[in-house]
Amino acid sequence: MEVVQGSTTVIKRGWTVASCNRRQWVWMVAIIAISGIIKGGWGQVRFITEAIFGPAATTVLGGFFIFWGMLAVFSIKKFGVGTLVMTLGTPFELAAGNPFGQMVWVYNFFEGLGADVAFGIFRYRFPKGRVGSLAVAGVVGAVNSLISYLVFGITLNLFSLPLIANLISMATSAFVSIFWGMFAFGIYGTLQRVRAVPPEE
Template sequence: MDWKMKEVVLTVILAVACGVIYLGWSTLWIPISAIVGPMGAGFMFGIWVIASPIVAYIIRKPGAAFIAEVAAAAVELLTGSHFGLSALLIGVFQGIGSEIAFAIFRYKRYNLFTLMLSGALAAVGGMIYHLMANGFGYYTPGVLFTTLGINIISGMILGGLLAKVVVDALAKTGVLEQYEIMKEQRKREIGNENVSGM
């Protein structure tokens, strides 16, 4: 499925915006993790994967979730993330996880469930990266599953749910009129009118 120039431009704009947010969130993570510990700070995880569901929800094309997350992670890295290269590498794994959620439904379902699943699978992807980078011995089973559980919940809420809230708010302003999200909405409205008019 070919991408239109306006979709590429919007993806770049949103990825840059999310990347800057990721950087700020990473900076905020340092004092919070010092207070509650890295596992406790896992509730912050979801913001780091919000680029995927936001862009995928608007563009609705294969690869959108993956490209958005990797691009946002690259922006975070290039703007000085203290996580260094790992910011980009974990972005790749999170992007793959997020993309899988949309691929499962053959890129035809972009409802709240799919967006939240995107955030959850991004958390799984992120944990896979951590296990590969740190080794299985780095975590006790309890810490591993607790951290994963917190990240999944955060990914669902701060990633998927918040993405839907943000995009729906943007859609109401009219700035997304030329994108797939609004085209699909108009199709549904026409279908509902035809049914009610029968």
Template sequence: MMTWKMKEVVLAVILAVACGVIYLGWSTLWIPISALVGPVGAGFMFGIWVIASPIVAYIIRKPGAAFIAEVAAAAVELLTGSHFGLSALLVGVFQGIGAEIAFAIFGYKRYNLFTLMLSGAFAAIGSMIYNLIANGLGYYSMEVFFTTLGIHVISGMILGGLLAKVIVDALAKTGVLEQYELMKEKRKRENVNGHVSGM
């Protein structure tokens, strides 16, 4: 098991708190939007609620990073007064497990756009599993269930995975992530490529 350095723990906490506050604002925004377009239509907003996992996992690249980030962000959302109440935290656990599986499949070796988007998709599946447990199988008609799942998966891939990569890559350009695995691996790749091209 790879141990976490203190700076990684601190960064994960800071990012989880920031994401948790964003989740709370997004939850508040969800109320009028779902009133306008219905809860199924509002499913396009889903991806933001799972962005903590790919952001933290992409930077830190350690087993457990995606799960811890999502649960911590969900806890912050709950503690800052989410109208979803305790379910905000519980769904975060299921989303975190889903997101973590995407990185585990590749043995925590691949952190490219595909894996980040897969993380968002699996988090959406985790979320729907929680909804089925919480609401019961009779809550959705077959059509509504698959429509909702489809919208959530697409949103998780785009607003979760893709947006996470865009945000982290932009942060990396500022130099604030120099000490983290993301940049260490990037430098390692550049050295290898430079060495190969210089041969």
């Protein structure tokens, strides 16, 4: 990590969350609190819809959980941001009433790690042009969902189901998560235009 000090500013450069500056940390704290509270309520919605419509509801609504990790790492393009934001948001999520219990710690960790790893494929950068950026965001969403599905599959014993059932579920989840990745990029772009997101280094 390189630190450049001036008369009024300190600029930190690095590719991990450890090199974040003060404004970036403030932004992460805001996402941690906001996402945790919202996901707590969303977990209740998902629980009810799963009871009514079965596992199909998971593939559609589950993408909103990984949305927050992607928004975090799109905003602050450093490895570990997604993992940190998602994991530390867990107490807020549980306090807000997420019905899935303490396993949320595990799910959030890997959903955040999935965002870090998926965006890391592109070296935490978007290409020039909106179409290319949306494509990258969509791929990040799909890869993130597949990583998350592996964790769900192991913890919930989903892989005991027929192979075709898992393949359909994984493909559907990845397809839907392309939208969530693009949606995260859209929200990031909006926040960037109003200067809510910390400026890039």
